[in-house]
Amino acid sequence: MPDWDTRYTSDGYLFGTEPATVLPRQAAHLPTTGRALCVADGEGRNAVWLAERGIGVTAFDASPVAVEKARRLAADRGQNVEFQVADAESFNWPDAAFDVVVGIFIQFAQPAERLRMFDAMKRSTRPGGIILLHGYTPKQLEFGTGGPPHPDHLYTERMLRDAFSDWRIVTLDAFEADLAEGTAHVGRSAVIDLIARRPA
Structure with missing residues (x-):
């Protein structure tokens, strides 16, 4: 596991201040009202x-270092975001509270931890709401x-389809970009987008 506090203490923002490309690319599927949860959002670019x-x-x-930078980014952009210092195991996941739950490059999780995290994300999504996931596929190891x-941390279409077989899969797309x-994310990459909707 990387030492994220050390990595985040560097000048500037490790992954930049603009959102991950999946958000504007999938904007048509995202709500513009309601509540969103950003899982392991680092320095806050997606939340903002x-x-x-x-x-x-x-x-x-x-990472407290990342959360402090996220709060600064939100303030600089005039946005009010509720940032918390927690990991996926310690976060207090509310039931059916969010219209969209976003997990972007959250592939620190080993398979068993990932299943628990996905289950928590599902519980926290309201009926009719969506989960958006974006991450690397195994081909990323070549790039x-x-x-x-770690290959078992990466996403395949089959793995995501199985993990969300009880939801309606709106988008499941693996591609290179x-x-x-x-x-931290520069160059040719093998990525995958998932949008899944909880049954109403």
């Missing part, structure tokens, strides 16, 4: 972007332009 769209946003990350070096997100 969602808040700018008019959504009430809660975000958490395990080496970001993400964990050139990323330019801060200094």
Whole structure:
């Protein structure tokens, strides 16, 4: 596991201040009212972007250094986001509270931990709401332009389809793209988008 506090103490924002490309790309599926939760959102770039769209946003990350930078980013952009210092195990997941739950590059989780996290994300999504996931596929190991070096941390279409078989899958798309997100995600990358809707 990387030492995120150390990585986040560097000048600037490790992944930049603009949202991950999946958010504007999938904006048509995202609500513009209601509540959103950003899981392990680091320095806040995705939470702030969602808040700018008019959504009430809660975000958490395990790194206090990252959360402090996220609060600063939100203040600089005139946005009010509820940031918490927590990890996926310690966060107090509310039941059916969010219209959208967002997990972007949250592939620190080993398979058993990932299943618990996905279950918590599902519980916290209101009926009719969506989960949006974005991450790397195993082909990313060939590119080496970001993400964990552990194959079992990466997403496949089959794995995500199985994990959300009880929900309606709106989008499930694996593709290659050139990323330019801060200094940590730069270059050709193998990524996947999932949007799944909880049955009403």
